[in-house]
Amino acid sequence: MTSAPAIGFDYRPSRLPARLTAIVGALAFVAIALSGAPLALKLLLWAGTLVLAAVVARRSMRSCIVGIGYGPEGWALYRADRTQLPATLLSHRVIGTCVLLRLRTDETTEVLILAPDNSDPDIRRRLRMRLFAQAPTAGIL
Template identity: 70%
Template sequence: MTSAPAIGFDYRPSRLTGGLLGIVTALGLVAVALSGAPLWLKLVIAAGSLALAFVATRRLTLSRIAGVGYGPDGWTLYQADRTPLPARLLSHRVIGGCVLLRLKTDHATEVLLLAPDNSDADIRRRLRMRLAAQSAVAEAL
Protein backbone atom coordinates (compact mmCIF):
# COMPACT_ATOMS: atom_id res chain seq x y z
CA MET A 1 0.00 0.00 0.00
CA THR A 2 1.43 3.38 -0.95
CA SER A 3 1.49 6.16 1.57
CA ALA A 4 -0.75 9.17 1.11
CA PRO A 5 0.88 12.28 -0.36
CA ALA A 6 1.93 15.05 1.97
CA ILE A 7 -0.44 17.94 2.59
CA GLY A 8 1.08 21.40 2.66
CA PHE A 9 -0.51 24.83 2.67
CA ASP A 10 0.07 28.45 3.55
CA TYR A 11 -1.71 29.63 6.68
CA ARG A 12 -3.12 32.98 7.65
CA PRO A 13 -5.50 33.61 10.57
CA SER A 14 -9.20 33.40 9.80
CA ARG A 15 -11.25 36.59 9.86
CA LEU A 16 -14.18 34.45 11.02
CA THR A 17 -12.82 34.25 14.57
CA GLY A 18 -12.36 38.02 14.78
CA GLY A 19 -15.92 38.58 13.62
CA LEU A 20 -17.30 36.08 16.12
CA LEU A 21 -15.24 37.67 18.88
CA GLY A 22 -16.67 41.08 17.97
CA ILE A 23 -20.25 39.74 18.12
CA VAL A 24 -19.70 38.07 21.49
CA THR A 25 -18.06 41.22 22.88
CA ALA A 26 -20.96 43.38 21.68
CA LEU A 27 -23.50 41.01 23.24
CA GLY A 28 -21.52 41.08 26.50
CA LEU A 29 -21.49 44.86 26.51
CA VAL A 30 -25.25 44.95 25.95
CA ALA A 31 -25.73 42.51 28.84
CA VAL A 32 -23.59 44.68 31.12
CA ALA A 33 -25.48 47.82 30.08
CA LEU A 34 -28.84 46.19 30.81
CA SER A 35 -27.75 44.76 34.15
CA GLY A 36 -28.72 46.31 37.47
CA ALA A 37 -25.12 46.99 38.49
CA PRO A 38 -24.05 50.48 39.56
CA LEU A 39 -22.79 52.73 36.76
CA TRP A 40 -19.18 52.72 37.96
CA LEU A 41 -19.13 48.90 37.94
CA LYS A 42 -20.70 48.79 34.46
CA LEU A 43 -17.95 51.09 33.19
CA VAL A 44 -15.20 48.99 34.77
CA ILE A 45 -16.61 45.74 33.36
CA ALA A 46 -17.12 47.29 29.91
CA ALA A 47 -13.58 48.69 29.84
CA GLY A 48 -12.17 45.32 30.92
CA SER A 49 -14.20 43.48 28.29
CA LEU A 50 -13.04 45.82 25.54
CA ALA A 51 -9.41 45.53 26.64
CA LEU A 52 -9.57 41.73 26.68
CA ALA A 53 -11.28 41.67 23.28
CA PHE A 54 -8.54 43.92 21.88
CA VAL A 55 -5.79 41.68 23.25
CA ALA A 56 -7.49 38.53 21.91
CA THR A 57 -8.02 40.09 18.46
CA ARG A 58 -4.40 41.23 18.31
CA ARG A 59 -3.20 37.77 19.32
CA LEU A 60 -5.37 36.18 16.62
CA THR A 61 -4.11 38.45 13.86
CA LEU A 62 -0.41 38.21 14.74
CA SER A 63 0.08 34.50 14.15
CA ARG A 64 3.69 33.31 14.01
CA ILE A 65 2.72 30.49 11.68
CA ALA A 66 2.88 31.08 7.90
CA GLY A 67 2.63 27.50 6.64
CA VAL A 68 1.74 23.96 7.65
CA GLY A 69 2.98 20.62 6.36
CA TYR A 70 1.64 17.16 7.17
CA GLY A 71 3.36 14.12 5.77
CA PRO A 72 4.72 10.70 6.70
CA ASP A 73 7.16 12.31 9.14
CA GLY A 74 4.37 14.13 11.00
CA TRP A 75 3.48 17.79 11.31
CA THR A 76 5.74 20.74 10.51
CA LEU A 77 4.85 24.37 11.12
CA TYR A 78 6.68 27.08 9.19
CA GLN A 79 7.30 30.51 10.68
CA ALA A 80 7.14 33.72 8.62
CA ASP A 81 10.86 33.40 7.77
CA ARG A 82 10.15 29.78 6.66
CA THR A 83 12.11 28.14 9.47
CA PRO A 84 10.50 24.77 10.19
CA LEU A 85 9.14 23.85 13.61
CA PRO A 86 8.40 20.15 14.16
CA ALA A 87 5.01 19.76 15.81
CA ARG A 88 2.83 17.08 17.35
CA LEU A 89 -0.95 16.99 16.97
CA LEU A 90 -2.59 17.28 20.39
CA SER A 91 -6.19 17.29 19.17
CA HIS A 92 -8.41 18.17 16.27
CA ARG A 93 -12.07 19.00 15.78
CA VAL A 94 -14.19 19.23 12.67
CA ILE A 95 -16.89 21.87 13.11
CA GLY A 96 -19.09 22.10 10.04
CA GLY A 97 -16.72 22.80 7.15
CA CYS A 98 -13.96 24.07 9.45
CA VAL A 99 -11.04 22.15 10.92
CA LEU A 100 -9.55 23.17 14.27
CA LEU A 101 -6.04 21.88 15.01
CA ARG A 102 -4.08 22.05 18.28
CA LEU A 103 -0.39 21.48 17.59
CA LYS A 104 2.45 21.40 20.12
CA THR A 105 5.93 22.63 19.20
CA ASP A 106 8.98 22.77 21.45
CA HIS A 107 8.11 26.36 22.36
CA ALA A 108 4.34 26.71 22.42
CA THR A 109 0.95 25.25 21.63
CA GLU A 110 -0.50 26.61 18.39
CA VAL A 111 -4.23 26.59 17.64
CA LEU A 112 -5.05 26.83 13.94
CA LEU A 113 -8.51 27.28 12.47
CA LEU A 114 -8.92 26.26 8.84
CA ALA A 115 -12.10 27.94 7.65
CA PRO A 116 -13.51 28.80 4.20
CA ASP A 117 -11.96 32.27 4.32
CA ASN A 118 -8.36 31.14 4.89
CA SER A 119 -8.01 27.71 3.28
CA ASP A 120 -8.99 25.77 0.21
CA ALA A 121 -11.98 23.40 0.42
CA ASP A 122 -9.92 20.57 -1.09
CA ILE A 123 -7.18 20.98 1.53
CA ARG A 124 -9.76 20.86 4.35
CA ARG A 125 -11.43 17.78 2.81
CA ARG A 126 -8.12 15.90 2.43
CA LEU A 127 -7.11 16.88 5.95
CA ARG A 128 -10.46 15.73 7.39
CA MET A 129 -10.10 12.37 5.62
CA ARG A 130 -6.52 11.89 6.84
CA LEU A 131 -7.41 12.86 10.42
CA ALA A 132 -10.42 10.52 10.40
CA ALA A 133 -8.25 7.64 9.17
CA GLN A 134 -5.65 8.43 11.84
CA SER A 135 -8.34 8.47 14.54
CA ALA A 136 -9.74 5.12 13.35
CA VAL A 137 -6.28 3.55 13.58
CA ALA A 138 -5.76 5.02 17.07
CA GLU A 139 -9.14 3.67 18.26
CA ALA A 140 -8.40 0.21 16.88
CA LEU A 141 -5.23 -0.03 19.00
Protein backbone atom coordinates in the same frame (compact mmCIF):
# COMPACT_ATOMS: atom_id res chain seq x y z
CA MET B 1 -7.09 10.00 -0.82
CA THR B 2 -5.55 8.91 2.48
CA SER B 3 -2.65 7.39 0.55
CA ALA B 4 -1.52 10.79 -0.74
CA PRO B 5 2.12 11.25 0.16
CA ALA B 6 1.85 14.69 1.75
CA ILE B 7 -0.36 17.71 2.27
CA GLY B 8 1.22 21.14 2.35
CA PHE B 9 -0.37 24.56 2.32
CA ASP B 10 0.12 28.18 3.27
CA TYR B 11 -1.53 29.40 6.44
CA ARG B 12 -2.83 32.75 7.57
CA PRO B 13 -4.97 33.29 10.66
CA SER B 14 -8.72 33.13 10.19
CA ARG B 15 -10.81 36.24 10.86
CA LEU B 16 -13.59 34.07 12.29
CA PRO B 17 -12.43 34.13 15.97
CA ALA B 18 -12.07 37.92 15.89
CA ARG B 19 -15.58 38.28 14.46
CA LEU B 20 -17.04 35.94 17.07
CA THR B 21 -15.21 37.86 19.80
CA ALA B 22 -16.75 41.10 18.51
CA ILE B 23 -20.23 39.55 18.63
CA VAL B 24 -19.74 38.24 22.17
CA GLY B 25 -18.33 41.62 23.22
CA ALA B 26 -21.36 43.42 21.78
CA LEU B 27 -23.69 41.06 23.63
CA ALA B 28 -21.73 41.71 26.83
CA PHE B 29 -22.13 45.47 26.31
CA VAL B 30 -25.89 45.04 25.96
CA ALA B 31 -26.05 42.80 29.06
CA ILE B 32 -24.13 45.36 31.09
CA ALA B 33 -26.37 48.16 29.85
CA LEU B 34 -29.51 46.25 30.83
CA SER B 35 -28.20 45.30 34.25
CA GLY B 36 -29.24 47.17 37.36
CA ALA B 37 -25.65 48.07 38.26
CA PRO B 38 -24.69 51.65 39.14
CA LEU B 39 -23.35 53.76 36.28
CA ALA B 40 -19.78 53.77 37.64
CA LEU B 41 -19.71 49.98 37.74
CA LYS B 42 -21.22 49.79 34.24
CA LEU B 43 -18.48 52.06 32.91
CA LEU B 44 -15.80 49.93 34.58
CA LEU B 45 -17.32 46.72 33.18
CA TRP B 46 -17.60 48.22 29.69
CA ALA B 47 -13.96 49.27 29.77
CA GLY B 48 -12.89 45.82 30.94
CA THR B 49 -14.97 44.12 28.27
CA LEU B 50 -13.52 46.36 25.57
CA VAL B 51 -9.92 45.71 26.66
CA LEU B 52 -10.40 41.95 26.94
CA ALA B 53 -12.19 41.71 23.59
CA ALA B 54 -9.41 43.71 21.91
CA VAL B 55 -6.69 41.51 23.43
CA VAL B 56 -8.43 38.28 22.43
CA ALA B 57 -9.16 39.50 18.89
CA ARG B 58 -5.58 40.70 18.40
CA ARG B 59 -4.12 37.46 19.76
CA SER B 60 -6.29 35.38 17.43
CA MET B 61 -5.08 37.35 14.40
CA ARG B 62 -1.35 36.93 15.15
CA SER B 63 0.55 33.84 14.17
CA CYS B 64 4.19 33.29 13.35
CA ILE B 65 3.17 30.22 11.33
CA VAL B 66 2.87 30.75 7.55
CA GLY B 67 2.82 27.16 6.34
CA ILE B 68 1.77 23.68 7.40
CA GLY B 69 2.97 20.35 6.11
CA TYR B 70 1.73 16.85 6.87
CA GLY B 71 3.37 13.80 5.40
CA PRO B 72 4.73 10.36 6.24
CA GLU B 73 7.31 11.85 8.61
CA GLY B 74 4.65 13.77 10.55
CA TRP B 75 3.65 17.39 10.95
CA ALA B 76 5.82 20.40 10.16
CA LEU B 77 5.10 24.08 10.73
CA TYR B 78 6.90 26.80 8.80
CA ARG B 79 7.72 30.28 10.05
CA ALA B 80 7.87 33.46 7.98
CA ASP B 81 11.62 32.94 7.43
CA ARG B 82 10.73 29.42 6.20
CA THR B 83 12.45 27.63 9.06
CA GLN B 84 10.81 24.31 9.72
CA LEU B 85 9.45 23.33 13.13
CA PRO B 86 8.66 19.64 13.59
CA ALA B 87 5.32 19.30 15.37
CA THR B 88 3.16 16.69 17.05
CA LEU B 89 -0.60 16.66 16.69
CA LEU B 90 -2.10 16.90 20.18
CA SER B 91 -5.73 17.02 19.10
CA HIS B 92 -8.00 17.97 16.26
CA ARG B 93 -11.65 18.83 15.92
CA VAL B 94 -13.91 19.23 12.91
CA ILE B 95 -16.72 21.73 13.49
CA GLY B 96 -18.90 22.23 10.45
CA THR B 97 -16.58 23.29 7.64
CA CYS B 98 -13.76 24.29 10.02
CA VAL B 99 -10.83 22.15 11.11
CA LEU B 100 -9.08 23.01 14.38
CA LEU B 101 -5.58 21.65 14.93
CA ARG B 102 -3.60 21.76 18.17
CA LEU B 103 0.05 21.11 17.40
CA ARG B 104 3.00 21.07 19.80
CA THR B 105 6.49 22.11 18.75
CA ASP B 106 9.61 22.18 20.89
CA GLU B 107 8.89 25.83 21.70
CA THR B 108 5.14 26.21 22.02
CA THR B 109 1.68 24.82 21.36
CA GLU B 110 -0.06 26.27 18.31
CA VAL B 111 -3.82 26.24 17.78
CA LEU B 112 -4.57 26.62 14.08
CA ILE B 113 -8.03 27.18 12.66
CA LEU B 114 -8.68 26.23 9.05
CA ALA B 115 -11.90 27.96 8.08
CA PRO B 116 -13.51 28.93 4.75
CA ASP B 117 -11.92 32.39 4.90
CA ASN B 118 -8.31 31.18 5.15
CA SER B 119 -8.09 27.79 3.45
CA ASP B 120 -9.18 25.94 0.36
CA PRO B 121 -12.14 23.54 0.70
CA ASP B 122 -10.15 20.78 -1.01
CA ILE B 123 -7.31 21.11 1.53
CA ARG B 124 -9.76 20.91 4.44
CA ARG B 125 -11.47 17.87 2.89
CA ARG B 126 -8.19 16.02 2.32
CA LEU B 127 -7.02 16.91 5.80
CA ARG B 128 -10.29 15.68 7.36
CA MET B 129 -9.91 12.39 5.53
CA ARG B 130 -6.30 11.94 6.70
CA LEU B 131 -7.17 12.83 10.29
CA PHE B 132 -10.11 10.43 10.29
CA ALA B 133 -7.94 7.64 8.85
CA GLN B 134 -5.26 8.05 11.53
CA ALA B 135 -7.69 8.32 14.46
CA PRO B 136 -7.56 5.27 16.76
CA THR B 137 -11.32 4.75 16.42
CA ALA B 138 -11.48 5.39 12.67
CA GLY B 139 -14.16 3.33 11.02
CA ILE B 140 -15.81 2.28 14.28
CA LEU B 141 -19.41 3.40 14.54
